[in-house]
Structures are given as C-alpha cells and as structure tokens.
Amino acid sequence: MRNNSEVTKLNLKETQMAIKSLKDYFQRDLSNTLNLARVTAPIMVRPETGLNDNLGEGEKAVHFKTKNYKINIEIVQSLAKWKRNALEEYGFKCYEGLYTDMNAIRPNEELDEIHSLYVDQWDWEKIIKKEDRNEDFLKMIVKEIYEVFKRSEEYINQVYPHAFTKKLPDEIFFIDSQELLDMYPNLDAKGRERAITKEKKAVFIMRIGKELSNGEPHDKRSADYDDWDLNGDILFYNPTLGDALELSSMGIRVDKESLSRQIKHLHQEEKLEMKFHQDILEEKLPFTVGGGIGQSRMCMFFLEKRHIGEVQASVWDEATIEFAKKNNIVLL
Numbered sequence: 001m002r003n004n005s006e007v008t009k010l011n012l013k014e015t016q017m018a019i020k021s022l023k024d025y026f027q028r029d030l031s032n033t034l035n036l037a038r039v040t041a042p043i044m045v046r047p048e049t050g051l052n053d054n055l056g057e058g059e060k061a062v063h064f065k066t067k068n069y070k071i072n073i074e075i076v077q078s079l080a081k082w083k084r085n086a087l088e089e090y091g092f093k094c095y096e097g098l099y100t101d102m103n104a105i106r107p108n109e110e111l112d113e114i115h116s117l118y119v120d121q122w123d124w125e126k127i128i129k130k131e132d133r134n135e136d137f138l139k140m141i142v143k144e145i146y147e148v149f150k151r152s153e154e155y156i157n158q159v160y161p162h163a164f165t166k167k168l169p170d171e172i173f174f175i176d177s178q179e180l181l182d183m184y185p186n187l188d189a190k191g192r193e194r195a196i197t198k199e200k201k202a203v204f205i206m207r208i209g210k211e212l213s214n215g216e217p218h219d220k221r222s223a224d225y226d227d228w229d230l231n232g233d234i235l236f237y238n239p240t241l242g243d244a245l246e247l248s249s250m251g252i253r254v255d256k257e258s259l260s261r262q263i264k265h266l267h268q269e270e271k272l273e274m275k276f277h278q279d280i281l282e283e284k285l286p287f288t289v290g291g292g293i294g295q296s297r298m299c300m301f302f303l304e305k306r307h308i309g310e311v312q313a314s315v316w317d318e319a320t321i322e323f324a325k326k327n328n329i330v331l332l
Helices: 012-034 080-090 135-159 177-183 189-200 256-265 269-273 275-281 295-302 318-326
Strands: 036-038 063-065 072-075 097-105 118-127 173-176 202-206 226-238 243-253 288-294
Touching: 012 036, 012 097, 012 118, 012 135, 012 295, 080 097, 080 118, 080 275, 080 288, 097 288, 118 295, 135 202, 135 226, 135 243, 135 288, 135 295, 173 177, 173 189, 177 189, 177 202, 189 202, 189 226, 189 243, 226 256, 226 295, 243 295, 256 269, 256 275, 269 275, 288 295
Parallel strands: 036 097, 173 202
Antiparallel strands: 063 072, 097 118, 118 288, 202 226, 226 243, 243 288
8 A cells, every 4th residue: 555644635524525526527527428317226236137237257146035935035236237137127228228226245346445345336338239349439438438537537626625635637648458468468457457547547458358369358347248359448547546546347249249259259158048148149238338437446546545435434444444544544
C-alpha cells in the first residue's frame, strides 16, 4: 500500500453527500445516453440455472442452502448473464436496455486500495442487431460511456470547485491487448496497464480473454458472456494512487458461434447443457452489449480518495485498518 499522509479533501459527512450526488448524476446520464431503464435485480441465484458468473474462472461464489427446502443458492458475482435473460423476459426492444444496482460479495479478493470483499456496480445491458456485432459499434458505445464519465467529472468539480482537479482527457484511447503487449514486452499485464494509462490517461484495452503471443491472456474472462474478440476494459490513470484504475469491464456478448468456441477452448462443454447456454445456442436470447461500471471506484477516482474503503462500507483485515490509521484514512 502506498504511504501518503495527506488528509482527505472532504470530511466524513461531506464525502457521503458527494457520493450520493455523483452517483445520482452518473446513473441518470448513463440511462439517458444509452436508453436504459432501471430494473430490480437479484442478489442471489440458483447455480443450476447457469445465470451466475465465474468472472475469471475459478472464483467461487458465496453459497448456502435454505433451512427448510434445502435449495442451493449462490450470491451473484455479477449479472452479465441474468441481464441478457431479463431483456428477453421483460420484452425490451432493439436499442433498448436496462441497468441495475449490482451488489456482490467476492470472498477471494485480495484486499488493497482498490479491492474489497464487497462489490457495487451498475450492471447494464442493451439489445442490438446481429450486424452490430463488430468493433466499430463497440467503440461507439465506449465513446458514449466515456462522455458520461467526462460530464460527471465536470459536474462534481463544479459542485466542489476548490476540492478536485480535471483528470480526464478529451478522448479515450483504444488499443488492442496484443498491441499493448508488443509495446511493453517486458512488463506484466498490470505493468502494461499502468504504463499506457499514465501516458494516455483514459484507455480502452480490447480483446481480453484469448491468449496473446506470450501464451497468456491479458486477463481471464468467463467463456459464456463476453465475446473475447469484441470486449474490453475502461481504465483511467489515477493520480491519487499513481496507478491504473479499471472502471468498467464490458463487451458485445457471445453468439452461438463464439460461445461454442470459447467454451470448448476452456474445456467446459458441460456448461452447454444449462438452460441459459441452450437458449444462446438456439438463438432464443437477443444479441446484446453490456457491462459493469464500478460505483465505488468511480467515486474513489473523482473524489480523489486513496482507499476504496473511504467510499464504501465493507469489512477489512487488521493490516488495512492499521494502514488507514497511520495515513489519516477514514474507513466507512
């Protein structure tokens, strides 16, 4: 953890008020920009439905059984697959979409300045046409979301004109994960992210999940929601921490061809028997684009906080608590 004794720019009460103002503005602008309706979403699902997400594969969800009925239940890790299914069930039309507050528990996270056991994000999903499944359309959506980030920064900086600085550039920079590896062949994935965001300030790294020339993917992705050729991460350079900060993971979702290809690549053919996967193979679900946007990370970035615990309430280990005390960090 970075040692920094600078006192936070907002006190505890002011921080809570700023969090609400920023979240209210961002989600309203996101909804209007992408034509999204807010819906309620589950915090738990039954694992046999296939609707929960494995994230980077091998990340186990919190699970339990009900007392009387012995039903197996998992806490959601994200809502990528649930949203696509909901768009069909709710009768949304092409270029309409939904967003929701996603709250999850990820017990395998390693706690640090930007990682918590508690995850809060806006999960969103939008119906598109089959012919929209291309890189140009993906970039268009990314640019629209980036404009929401820029307007949100302008808004919060006007509300607190003496507290925060402008951090985002006029445009977001696009780069393929293989191109990024070619630029920095001696750095690991996190090092490459740090280097490119320090230079460009706002970056969308494309094609995450498939192996690169070094035999490893830039980062792991589940095989059954993003198309690995049509996805990516939005990252900003965070000057408060001097590091890259991932704000969003998103992409155009799998069709039957990419689902089959990616599932077979990871040797997970048994998943194809689940209802969600069968619906994709039989083309019963709409073509969609979607993603998640970290609420606490966004607040951390724009409010210039040094620890995610300053903008969300979670549970921390003794090392984190001690670090916070030494550095005048107030954990919620």
